Amino acid sequence: MEKPYVRFGIIGAGTIADFHAEAIRSVPDARLAAVCDTDAERAAAFARKHGIECHTDLADFLARAPIDAVTVATPTGLHGAVAIPAARAGKHVLCEKPLDVTAEKSQAIIDACKEAGVLLVPVFQYRFGGGAIRLKRAIEAGRFGRLLHLSGRIKWWRSQDYYDSGAWRGTWALDGGGCLMNQSIHTIDLMLHFGGRPEQVFGYTATRTHTGIEVEDCACAVLRFASGAMGVIESSTACAPGFPARIEVSGERGTAALEGDALTEWRFADTDAGDEAILAGIGEKKLGSGASDPKAINVEGHRLQIADMTRAILAGGQPAIDGAEAKIPVELICGIYTSMQTGRPYIFAR
Incomplete structure (x- = not known):
């Protein structure tokens, strides 16, 4: 019987997405399964590179992709527009910094994840x-x-x-x-x-x-x-x-x-x-x-944080960083x- 693992999908195939892909692959209990980006050419190139499913429509991605959690790697001002639907679809949310562009929009993401009963993990790898x-x-x-x-x-x-x-x-x-x-x-x-x-x-x-x-x-x-x-x-x-x-x-x-x-x-x-x-x-x-x-960072910090989130999902516990802290x-x-x-x-x- 295969050991349980967490399936991740990445939303946004820009620069930071490759760091997340490598970090996810380096966590034994995590799998990278899919990507979603409104730029079809960029999404397809990322999917080919990593051997995963490709989606260009967020609703389709959340409904059909074989994922348990999402990494939000879009421009900051779009974080809420993708994190909130993901939470409502029952997906745990790993969100790149900052959580959103205002405290009010950040709170909306926090509230959506709490109401859906999913984890919200802000990326503060340092x-x-x-x-x-x-x-x-x-x-x-x-x-x-x-x-x-x-x-x-x-x-x-x-x-x-x-x-x-x-x-x-x-x-x-x-x-x-x-x-x-x-x-x-x-x-x-x-x-x-x-x-x-x-x-x-x-x-x-x-x-x-x-x-x-x-x-x-x-x-x-x-x-x-x-x-x-x-x-x-x-x-x-x-x-x-x-x-x-x-x-x-x-x-x-x-x-x-x-x-x-x-x-x-x-x-x-x-x-x-x-x-x-x-x-x-x-x-x-x-x-x-x-x-x-910005490309001179390495994936170690992301790996540690994704490993912590994966542990929390599989064990039913809490991650090291509470999502509400990201608003401050x-x-x-x-x-x-x-x-x-x-x-x-x-x-x-x-």
Whole structure:
């Protein structure tokens, strides 16, 4: 008798779809079964490459494809339009970041999945990196004491050709924003993962170097967490040649920093039995970086997250990341945009 497995279908056959296909294939209890894309030529090419079913109509795909779960890999502004029907069709949903372009649209996806009784898993693969896991455990163990400052620096670079390569890129309707929403959301999610609930944010945004886009390529924001900790976010897709994203967490008893998925600082007032092994691995990277090229990431983070989702589906449990968490970084980023427009801090509801 064959061991049970989860059958995945991918919606959207763009750049990130190949990463998902490879990641799904690398999980023993997962199978890639089908793809759906409104571009018939692109869908057919992807299906041939991966030896899977091809669909161009979403309703047909959800009704007929042999799938248990979908990967949503469309432009952000279309996430709800495909994730909500998928949930209503009884399919578990793995959704690329960000969940949608606004907090309200993100909530609609969360509600649809809850009502349908299916899992919603947002793609935040950097939470599965070894450095992020160790840093979160240290916070939970109280090694930092009271958290004081969290900073996120995402000084990346994207060419003009990157924005010109797709009509949806750099638009409010389909990209949801610029360097903050598209590129920096992973770092912002980790800051919230470490720092907890945000209280208010004030920010500036600008388009400094790229042409023909509606959204920002530079941004800076200050943030206050409900705990009293303070934060700073620097974000850009205009900083040549592009540098690994960096997060630094400081408390009254210690400081740690991540560059990409690698710990680069680990200093505490009190030592711990595991510190020597952690310090021996300082700088070790496993997940890749999209600092200069969005294709320069590897599939390891996606593999870890898909393996976690597959386990949850087969065991009837919960995934490591609750779908409702995906709304918070979207609201924070939209709060920065609102702050820029009003000249006032955006205050989160209690």
